[in-house]
Amino acid sequence: MQELDAETQLPPEFSMYADVAQSGEFNKLRKRLLRQMRQAIDDFGMIRPGERWLVALSGGKDSYGLLALLLDLKWRGMLPVELVACNLDQGQPNFPKHILPDFLNKHGIAHRIEYQDTYSIVTEKLPETATYCSLCSRLRRGHLYRVAREEGCSALVLGHHREDILETFFMNLFHGGRLAAMPAKLLNDEGDLFVHRPLAYCAENDLARFADAMKFPIIPCDLCGSQDGLQRNVMKAMLDDIEKRMPGRKDTMIRALTNVRPSHLLDRNLFDFAGLTPKEAFSEAAE
Structure with missing residues (x-):
């Protein structure tokens, strides 16, 4: 990986x-x-040089940070x-419709503002007591895929960070009965678009501090962000408590997701337990 310039001065041509x-x-x-x-x-x-990426910008701290950091890497010739x-x-x-266009125009960033009233669909289909995240996310993703195709993009880039990945892992573990998180790179079902999550190793607290220092005009989510009792909020609180009691555990968990041993789990589709020979069994036991 190309080293970042050790120079501490901020890029003079980067208006953000x-x-x-x-x-x-x-x-x-x-x-x-x-x-x-x-x-x-x-x-x-x-990276596949010469591609065009659609960067999803919600107006939250994570998506602002995603866009700024991608532009910084591009400015350095590394993207x-x-x-x-x-x-x-x-x-x-x-929803303050002027904030994002004003921000993007101010900094000369190529962009597209797409209006689709998914809010009405979600609130009509679900009772007030339901959480909206899943349906809202599916509708939003479908429209972003469409826009990516219309813009000639090969990838949709999302602002999910380290904590998002860990929360999803534990939600799937506790509520779905499966070991799965968010992949950093995914090919969509149609096979024509990648989904990238370049913030996969980045801590949410670091992104919050970055957004605060950058003075991004944050737009809160009035649809699902204010709902209490979301499973994700429970997972977030659990992970924060673990990190408080044992600092560094979140990084350890992320490393664990990169170090999977199928032979030490119980999934027969991932490992041929029935086909083990005595020699192989001895070798596995010695690990």
């Missing part, structure tokens, strides 16, 4: 950094996020792809 206080602490944070993002991009083979930001206006009440 213009109003950021140039401190050693911020530059250390920025460099760490860039290094982790580039590591994920390299580890999962996301040879074309980037197009896309916000899907889902028709939520009181």
